[in-house]
Amino acid sequence: MPHTTYFLRPLYDYLEQFHPLSGAFKAELERSCKLTRIKKNKHILSPIDSNASLYFLVNGLVRGFIRDGKTDISTWFGFENELIGAIRHPDQYPSPSIEYLQALEDCKLICIPYTLIDLMYTKYPEANLIGRKLLSLRYYAASERSILARIPKATGRYHKLQESGLDIKRIPQRYLASYLGVRVETMSRIRNKVLTPDYQLCS
Numbered sequence: 001m002p003h004t005t006y007f008l009r010p011l012y013d014y015l016e017q018f019h020p021l022s023g024a025f026k027a028e029l030e031r032s033c034k035l036t037r038i039k040k041n042k043h044i045l046s047p048i049d050s051n052a053s054l055y056f057l058v059n060g061l062v063r064g065f066i067r068d069g070k071t072d073i074s075t076w077f078g079f080e081n082e083l084i085g086a087i088r089h090p091d092q093y094p095s096p097s098i099e100y101l102q103a104l105e106d107c108k109l110i111c112i113p114y115t116l117i118d119l120m121y122t123k124y125p126e127a128n129l130i131g132r133k134l135l136s137l138r139y140y141a142a143s144e145r146s147i148l149a150r151i152p153k154a155t156g157r158y159h160k161l162q163e164s165g166l167d168i169k170r171i172p173q174r175y176l177a178s179y180l181g182v183r184v185e186t187m188s189r190i191r192n193k194v195l196t197p198d199y200q201l202c203s
């Protein structure tokens with residue numbers, strides 16, 4: 001792999017979990033993908049931008065959120081080795097999304113244009129196999145978030161989030177509170193009250 005495209009290695013490793021990649025497939029990615037770095041607390045995407053790309057998060061932590069008036073509502077969190085993107089109708093031309101993507105840590109991301117993804121589906125059979133498996137994972141994650149949102153008690157929602165496997169210790173408390181639909185003060189009380197799995201194992 002040329003040094004100039006070596007940054008794509010993590011993406012190749014991720015996709016090859018689902019299906020081997022042909023040389024031509026990789027060449028398409030090398031022609032169109034680019035590496036971007038976003039500083040902590042900066043926006044990766046906002047409603048003033050055209051929502052034209054999907055991102056592979058090489059390292060860092062990202063949150064998706066929307067705004068209701070002056071209130072931020074966190075909708076999801078993305079960690080290393082994960083594909084992330086803003087809300088987008090699959091048949092829609094690139095246009096602004098209501099969702100913001102924000103770096104909560106310094107982030108390194110691979111930008112994958114949706115035009116490239118559409119091309120890959122038409123030219124490479126493996127793209128459809130990989131896409132189907134990725135769609136199943138994203139649907140499962142969305143279903144888990146939907147279940148969490150319907151748990152009536154905040155403590156129950158926190159327990160559900162703990163069980164999800166997310167590294168919630170890395171998520172700033174105010175954003176975690178927003179995600180669970182509680183005030184920061186309530187979030188602090190829940191964290192102080194609920195025994196963490198690490199504490200339970202040591203006690």
